[in-house]
Amino acid sequence: MKGVTVTMDEMFDVLIIGSGVVGSAVARELSRYSLKIGVLEKEPDVCCGTSARNSGVLHAGFNNKPGSLMARFCVEGNRGFDEVARELDIPYKRTGKLVVGFTPTDRERLLAMKETGDKNGVPGLEIVDRNRINKLAPAVRGEFALWSPSTAILDPFQYTLGLAENAALNGVRFFFNNEVTGLEFSDGIYHAKTTKATYRSRWVVNCAGLGSAKISAMLGMGEYTIHPCRGEYFVLDPKIGPLLPLPAYPIPNPAEGGLGIHVTPTVDGNVLIGPSSEYIDGDDDYSCTQQAMDLLIKGGSKILPAIKREHFIRNFAGIRPKLTSESEGGFRDFVIERRPEAPHAVNLVGIESPGLTAALPIAGEVIRLMQQVETFSPNHGFNPVRKGITPFRNKTPEQQAELIKENPDYGEIVCRCETITKAEVLAAIRNPLGVDTVTGIKYRCRTMMGRCQGGYCQTRVAELIMQESHKTPEEVLYSREGSYQFTGTVR
Amino acid sequence: MEMIRKRVVIIGGGPGGLAAACELHRKGIRDILVLEREHQLGGILRQCIHDGFGLTRFGQTLSGPEYADRFIDEVKKLGIECITDTTVIDITPDRVITSASASGLLQISADAIVLTMGCRERTRGALSIPGNRPAGVYTAGVAQAYINLKNIMVGRKAVILGSGDIGMIMARRLTLEGVKVVAVFEIMPYPSGLPRNVEQCLNDYGIPLYLSHTVTSINGKSRLESVTVSEVDASLKPIPGTEKEYECDTLILSVGLIPENELSLKAGIELDPRTRGPVVDEDYQTTTPGIFAAGNVLHVHDLVDFVSLEAENLARAVVAYLDGSLPSCGITIETDSSIGYTVPQHISGEKDITLSLRVRRPMKPCTLELWQDSKLLATKTLRKAIPAEMEQITLPVGQLVNTNSVKVVARNA
Ligand SMILES: Cc1cc2nc3c(=O)[nH]c(=O)nc-3n(C[C@H](O)[C@H](O)[C@H](O)COP(=O)(O)OP(=O)(O)OC[C@H]3O[C@@H](n4cnc5c(N)ncnc54)[C@H](O)[C@@H]3O)c2cc1C
Ligand SMILES: Cc1cc2nc3c(=O)[nH]c(=O)nc-3n(C[C@H](O)[C@H](O)[C@H](O)COP(=O)(O)OP(=O)(O)OC[C@H]3O[C@@H](n4cnc5c(N)ncnc54)[C@H](O)[C@@H]3O)c2cc1C
Numbered sequence: 001m002k003g004v005t006v007t008m009d010e011m012f013d014v015l016i017i018g019s020g021v022v023g024s025a026v027a028r029e030l031s032r033y034s035l036k037i038g039v040l041e042k043e044p045d046v047c048c049g050t051s052a053r054n055s056g057v058l059h060a061g062f063n064n065k066p067g068s069l070m071a072r073f074c075v076e077g078n079r080g081f082d083e084v085a086r087e088l089d090i091p092y093k094r095t096g097k098l099v100v101g102f103t104p105t106d107r108e109r110l111l112a113m114k115e116t117g118d119k120n121g122v123p124g125l126e127i128v129d130r131n132r133i134n135k136l137a138p139a140v141r142g143e144f145a146l147w148s149p150s151t152a153i154l155d156p157f158q159y160t161l162g163l164a165e166n167a168a169l170n171g172v173r174f175f176f177n178n179e180v181t182g183l184e185f186s187d188g189i190y191h192a193k194t195t196k197a198t199y200r201s202r203w204v205v206n207c208a209g210l211g212s213a214k215i216s217a218m219l220g221m222g223e224y225t226i227h228p229c230r231g232e233y234f235v236l237d238p239k240i241g242p243l244l245p246l247p248a249y250p251i252p253n254p255a256e257g258g259l260g261i262h263v264t265p266t267v268d269g270n271v272l273i274g275p276s277s278e279y280i281d282g283d284d285d286y287s288c289t290q291q292a293m294d295l296l297i298k299g300g301s302k303i304l305p306a307i308k309r310e311h312f313i314r315n316f317a318g319i320r321p322k323l324t325s326e327s328e329g330g331f332r333d334f335v336i337e338r339r340p341e342a343p344h345a346v347n348l349v350g351i352e353s354p355g356l357t358a359a360l361p362i363a364g365e366v367i368r369l370m371q372q373v374e375t376f377s378p379n380h381g382f383n384p385v386r387k388g389i390t391p392f393r394n395k396t397p398e399q400q401a402e403l404i405k406e407n408p409d410y411g412e413i414v415c416r417c418e419t420i421t422k423a424e425v426l427a428a429i430r431n432p433l434g435v436d437t438v439t440g441i442k443y444r445c446r447t448m449m450g451r452c453q454g455g456y457c458q459t460r461v462a463e464l465i466m467q468e469s470h471k472t473p474e475e476v477l478y479s480r481e482g483s484y485q486f487t488g489t490v491r
Numbered sequence: 492m493e494m495i496r497k498r499v500v501i502i503g504g505g506p507g508g509l510a511a512a513c514e515l516h517r518k519g520i521r522d523i524l525v526l527e528r529e530h531q532l533g534g535i536l537r538q539c540i541h542d543g544f545g546l547t548r549f550g551q552t553l554s555g556p557e558y559a560d561r562f563i564d565e566v567k568k569l570g571i572e573c574i575t576d577t578t579v580i581d582i583t584p585d586r587v588i589t590s591a592s593a594s595g596l597l598q599i600s601a602d603a604i605v606l607t608m609g610c611r612e613r614t615r616g617a618l619s620i621p622g623n624r625p626a627g628v629y630t631a632g633v634a635q636a637y638i639n640l641k642n643i644m645v646g647r648k649a650v651i652l653g654s655g656d657i658g659m660i661m662a663r664r665l666t667l668e669g670v671k672v673v674a675v676f677e678i679m680p681y682p683s684g685l686p687r688n689v690e691q692c693l694n695d696y697g698i699p700l701y702l703s704h705t706v707t708s709i710n711g712k713s714r715l716e717s718v719t720v721s722e723v724d725a726s727l728k729p730i731p732g733t734e735k736e737y738e739c740d741t742l743i744l745s746v747g748l749i750p751e752n753e754l755s756l757k758a759g760i761e762l763d764p765r766t767r768g769p770v771v772d773e774d775y776q777t778t779t780p781g782i783f784a785a786g787n788v789l790h791v792h793d794l795v796d797f798v799s800l801e802a803e804n805l806a807r808a809v810v811a812y813l814d815g816s817l818p819s820c821g822i823t824i825e826t827d828s829s830i831g832y833t834v835p836q837h838i839s840g841e842k843d844i845t846l847s848l849r850v851r852r853p854m855k856p857c858t859l860e861l862w863q864d865s866k867l868l869a870t871k872t873l874r875k876a877i878p879a880e881m882e883q884i885t886l887p888v889g890q891l892v893n894t895n896s897v898k899v900v901a902r903n904a
Contacts, residue, residue: 234619284712287623290729312619397589401492401596408593413528413578417753421591438626453614459636462643473643478626482713485626487740490642490668 012201020051023207024163025359031170033376042179047160053318058152062117073358088162089388095246097151100142166386183218231275238269261299273300323350393419415457417450498522505534507607507786509562510799514806528578533559547796610787622709631657631745646741656684658745663692765832766790772820774808829901
């Protein structure tokens with residue numbers, strides 16, 4: 001890790017624990033103020049937890065109880081997204097979404113969802129018939145559906161990265177491979193002990209996702225339990241992408257505590273099927289199971305019968321940090337609190353779906369709670385704009401020729417499946433957060449994510465990492481500490 | 492942007508593309524351009540440093556690079572224009588090629604295009620193996636590239652999934668480099684690679700091969716720690732209770748090759764779901780006029796010698812095409828369930844044609860038969876046939892009775 005070091009007497013105004021989408025949003029919003037901010041993250045990069053492992057849907061807000069934080073922040077997050085996407089230069093698409101139904105009971109459930117949505121202030125909800133479904137998404141099965149025009153799709157990694165890089169640009173420092181193992185409060189100062197060092201700060205914000213109950217206990221609020229609930233996905237080849245212009249969902253089963261197995265396009269043209277729903281013991285078990293895979297194929301084909309085995313390019317799993325146990329089922333509202341027993345800590349627990357959509361309003365709420373006891377002065381140098389890596393693909397030949405002329409590295413195709421060039425890979429390796437793991441590069445520029453899964457490009461990417469970061473083969477990491485890619489040279 | 496014209500453009504400078512280029516030149520075509528995305532010509536052979544190439548073509552056994560060099564030398568001697576470090580990113584149905592390199596974007600309008608882009612490997616994702624996603628899982632070709640081209644070692648203790656040729660060759664290569672190869676597991680009840688590789692790469696080194704076994708879980712959170720292996724039943728489903736865990740830090744996948752046809756699709760070419768390569772006629776012409784295909788992009792070959800021969804036949808057809816004298820090919824070649832695929836898929840009925848094919852399952856003594864309606868056109872007796880080995884049978888044109896389809900069948904003797 002190129003990384004950053006911290007000296008023992010260094011003192012932060014705010015330490016944020018966790019750099020998922022929520023921690024990154026809090027970091028970015030706090031960087032509007034003149035504060036010294038650090039982010040402690042146990043993984044080697046931002047967005048290694050739940051934020052990277054979800055459907056990537058910017059929800060509209062018709063699934064959440066009127067009056068709840070979930071409902072409010074979801075609708076707000078959806079509404080404000082165009083602006084932040086522009087500022088952070090991140091891809092997203094207002095596709096709209098269909099929730100499909102088949103039976104008279106289904107119709108009643110859809111009407112109830114529409115009513116909830118209307119109450120929450122979701123714009124444009126409509127019950128549509130088979131004909132409209134055919135027009136909106138001809139390959140999708142369903143007798144009728146709830147049509148939500150404001151739902152969008154986004155790349156959750158790019159979003160989190162955009163927030164974090166913008167925060168870094170505005171002075172926030174990220175400390176990776178730093179798991180917080182203890183928090184002590186003395187003389188008005190928090191001492192956050194991590195696997196690497198001890199950090200001191202006046203404020204702590206708990207954005208630890210699946211680890212949030214543990215951090216909460218360290219802060220003296222021991223009553224929370226996170227019930228990890230795994231959701232598995234299949235990623236399908238972009239070949240099938242044109243068949244699915246928008247997310248198509250079934251009617252959720254409330255007992256399950258998820259939205260049901262749905263199919264959704266990604267901004268990169270793939271299709272996801274998922275997620276399954278399975279309460280598990282550990283909060284770190286992202287393995288995929290045969291049973292869930294079979295279930296996904298069944299569930300997905302119900303809505304999108306065109307799915308074929310040959311379209312599968314990989315699978316992954318995410319874990320919902322649920323506050324409700326398996327026997328309770330359902331959802332509990334986000335916990336976002338500042339309590340008398342820890343007045344300089346903001347505690348976030350149970351940020352499950354729609355946490356991705358709601359991240360920025362959640363950050364706004366965090367800051368509101370902090371400002372109840374302290375007024376922050378503005379950071380006059382704050383710049384809301386962050387530039388992403390300019391992609392080569394999906395440009396006109398003229399634009400591509402122009403890119404190569406400006407930077408010949410754009411003419412070197414490193415990844416043939418996704419047409420990613422050396423210029424993009426180098427930009428990814430030289431990222432502002434100093435991350436140089438193979439997966440870090442992969443998520444930043446999409447090499448190794450196509451149908452050949454790195455068969456063609458991974459040797460080149462590994463070579464470029466070694467070159468740029470001056471690493472020996474043994475030092476190249478796939479992702480976490482210990483995930484060495486190579487054991488040395490041949491001779 | 493620059494737009495140039497060429498008589499023939501060859502996409503891919505592997506053994507297929509180079510053989511086609513040389514033969515075109517010998518037949519009098521001079522305005523040829525070979526485009527290759529790598530820095531060097533030679534294709535996949537550059538990383539195949541083992542020997543076993545060239546027995547059919549040159550009557551002697553060569554290493555991959557030696558075999559490739561014969562063609563590279565020839566191309567140089569003939570002065571055929573080859574541009575390396577250049578990736579073709581688009582082909583249109585009316586034969587305009589777009590390629591990218593550090594010196595810019597180039598558009599070429601070609602009278603004929605030859606597709607020789609080779610193939611890619613099937614991956615873990617295509618198999619959907621359950622478990623974690625640690626470091627240390629490589630496809631065989633990638634591991635081969637790291638070791639043979641980049642001088643980088645991928646692990647210390649390996650399990651190999653799939654008995655494809657590359658996997659077996661890698662089992663031997665890794666053993667020679669001091670890596671402990673625990674075993675090779677194959678889901679089918681027979682090896683998917685050539686018998687000579689089972690002998691020379693596994694048996695000679697005491698590496699066990701377990702048939703009807705597959706990896707059912709990949710374990711380890713940072714680096715691979717172990718794999719769980721299960722026996723499978725006749726329908727290839729894992730049998731509960733047969734799980735066994737094998738400690739290893741590396742898993743090598745050798746689970747099949749897929750012709751590389753993303754560009755072909757852009758050119759509007761129809762693919763055959765069995766070969767996953769273009770549907771071609773007896774002249775190797777795809778369904779898009781003026782675009783031809785040979786080598787691994789057409790169907791995956793086990794021996795490079797046949798790639799060269801196929802590409803040379805293709806070159807002669809391209810010459811005829813440029814002269815405007817290719818026959819139309821209205822007779823379809825069909826298969827029954829005993830046959831995996833045939834190439835070509837369409838013929839003219841105007842000349843004798845050699846069909847390349849693979850049986851679907853291993854067969855003991857058997858006969859290949861060609862039928863039209865109820866007439867037996869030709870037979871060929873084989874001592875044995877396995878899916879790993881490509882077979883060929885010639886269709887004598889004089890035997891054809893009409894323009895109905897011809898059916899290929901393999902029957903136990
Ligand atoms: C299957 C699934 C599908 C979903 N689909 C959607 C959707 O379509 N739309 C939507 O809006 N929402 C969706 N969600 C919800 C959304 O993904 C989450 O609400 C959101 O990502 C939560 O972000 P977070 O930052 O709180 O958590 P995380 O991304 O998990 O971040 C927490 C971070 O804290 C770190 N951490 C934990 N403990 C410690 C410690 N002790 N020290 C240091 N660091 C620590 C972790 O490593 C992690 O990086 C989905 C969730 C799941 C599981
Ligand atoms: C790992 C491996 C081991 C093998 N071992 C043996 C063996 O022991 N004995 C034997 O006889 N045969 C062996 N074979 C088979 C034989 O090597 C192949 O059949 C033969 O190399 C195929 O030749 P080809 O020209 O069709 O494809 P390739 O050799 O793959 O060449 C294709 C070329 O096209 C280029 N290309 C692809 N797309 C583009 C594009 N868009 N733009 C520009 N260029 C492009 C590629 O870079 C490559 O150079 C092996 C094959 C493999 C994969």
